[in-house]
Amino acid sequence: MSDPTFPDSAEPIYSARVDALLGLDDFHVRSVETTSIGVRIHVETDTTMTGCTNCGVVATLHHRRRHAVGDVPGPRGPVELVWHKRIWRCWESLCPVSTWSEGSEFIRPRAKLSVRAGDWAADRLQYDDVHVQALARRLGVDWHTCWAAAKPVLATRTTSSDRLDGVTALGVDEHVWRHVGPQTPRVLTGMVDISRDDEGGVNARLLDVLPGRSGPVYRDWLKAQTPGFRAGIKHTTLDAFRGYKNAIDDQLSHTITILDAFHVVKLGIEAVDDTRRRVQQATTGHRGRKDEPLYKIRRLLTMGAEHLKQKTATKIDAKLKAGDPDWEVTIAWDCYQSLRRMYQAPTPVEGRARFEALVDKFSSCPIPEVKRLLTTLQKWRIEILAYFATGGASNGTVEAVNNLIEKTRRVAHGFRNFENYRLRILAVASGAKKNLPTRHHA
Numbered sequence: 001m002s003d004p005t006f007p008d009s010a011e012p013i014y015s016a017r018v019d020a021l022l023g024l025d026d027f028h029v030r031s032v033e034t035t036s037i038g039v040r041i042h043v044e045t046d047t048t049m050t051g052c053t054n055c056g057v058v059a060t061l062h063h064r065r066r067h068a069v070g071d072v073p074g075p076r077g078p079v080e081l082v083w084h085k086r087i088w089r090c091w092e093s094l095c096p097v098s099t100w101s102e103g104s105e106f107i108r109p110r111a112k113l114s115v116r117a118g119d120w121a122a123d124r125l126q127y128d129d130v131h132v133q134a135l136a137r138r139l140g141v142d143w144h145t146c147w148a149a150a151k152p153v154l155a156t157r158t159t160s161s162d163r164l165d166g167v168t169a170l171g172v173d174e175h176v177w178r179h180v181g182p183q184t185p186r187v188l189t190g191m192v193d194i195s196r197d198d199e200g201g202v203n204a205r206l207l208d209v210l211p212g213r214s215g216p217v218y219r220d221w222l223k224a225q226t227p228g229f230r231a232g233i234k235h236t237t238l239d240a241f242r243g244y245k246n247a248i249d250d251q252l253s254h255t256i257t258i259l260d261a262f263h264v265v266k267l268g269i270e271a272v273d274d275t276r277r278r279v280q281q282a283t284t285g286h287r288g289r290k291d292e293p294l295y296k297i298r299r300l301l302t303m304g305a306e307h308l309k310q311k312t313a314t315k316i317d318a319k320l321k322a323g324d325p326d327w328e329v330t331i332a333w334d335c336y337q338s339l340r341r342m343y344q345a346p347t348p349v350e351g352r353a354r355f356e357a358l359v360d361k362f363s364s365c366p367i368p369e370v371k372r373l374l375t376t377l378q379k380w381r382i383e384i385l386a387y388f389a390t391g392g393a394s395n396g397t398v399e400a401v402n403n404l405i406e407k408t409r410r411v412a413h414g415f416r417n418f419e420n421y422r423l424r425i426l427a428v429a430s431g432a433k434k435n436l437p438t439r440h441h442a
Helices: 016-022 115-127 132-139 143-158 215-224 227-232 242-251 261-284 310-323 328-342 348-363 368-379 381-389 396-411 418-428
Strands: 027-034 039-045 060-074 077-089 099-101 169-176 187-193 205-211 235-238 256-259
Touching: 016 027, 060 115, 060 132, 077 132, 115 132, 115 143, 115 418, 132 143, 143 418, 169 396, 187 215, 187 396, 205 215, 205 396, 205 418, 215 242, 235 242, 256 261, 256 381, 261 310, 261 328, 261 368, 310 328, 328 348, 328 368, 348 368, 348 381, 368 381, 396 418
Parallel strands: 039 077, 169 235, 235 256
Antiparallel strands: 027 039, 060 077, 077 099, 169 187, 187 205
């Protein structure tokens, strides 16, 4: 029984140009038709003779079966490939094999999308910041079909054995992946490769994310890695969270640990803001309101003095005089500026000297918020000074990776499944974008 579309008695006529546009080895285009949403292409292989898979006897063509799959979309919309598969029959009566169909690595049995379409969808998710539903519409399938084809491709790319090779610096930070919904762990611990290459650039690769924010989460991940991986780490960065520091001390005690400069400066901003709120409450009896002097400059107080224009500096000075009768906010702001200037030191020796001067200055400061900041600085003294010994290593790269993750979450309008979320962000933040070719080569 033959397919009326492809009469077996007729000699097939193939077009090399059309086959080149299709771009599939061993497949030939027999006909093309337009549909309501795109294009349908009828294809067949050039296999005209084969032997029985069991006895080797030359088989005879039994009939054809149509297998329709979605392929990479074209300029006219979704593309459907209809493969007219040959069904072969063994004519040897003693052979236990009756019939079988031809196969292809490009179109797998019972697949709804071609292998090429799965690779295309995975590339778009990894490199082009799109969501699955948008790709499903372009492929002419539903969300589940699109994700089922892309998921194994992304999983293969993110679980390669050499993915953790060459890591010499490791950053860690928390990440909130769910702001609403079930009471599951909403905060994740993310590990990022912040190693520098031969040219001084940073790799910026997300290595893994795990549910929860605690020392044991980070420690167990480090413990699960190979001894060679742990031995290759030279320095680590973190925020002022003692749990992560305990994990580093337990598994990476040989490394230099750096407290991230951004988070240290942020502690200074919090000290100024807490002082402003306390003074605001004491002088007015309520929280800040838009017409009150201290509330008007709450954002300006977070800026570095070196970035202020004369007009802005004059405004800050006037508002502080009007709303800060005991100069508490003014003193706290001056301490914050001293903290910023410490990280602007031109040499490591000068940086350490500025830190010691900072500790002396804070020790004599009467502001309770500054005293609290001093306690934190003294507890993290070694990790803060390590910043100057490592040429300014920080968690800035980790925050950049976190921005990529946030963009993925926003584009997808949130995630409900952690495993899918983990796979998506590992693919997006793998550092592969910078290696994409941008020119045509023969």
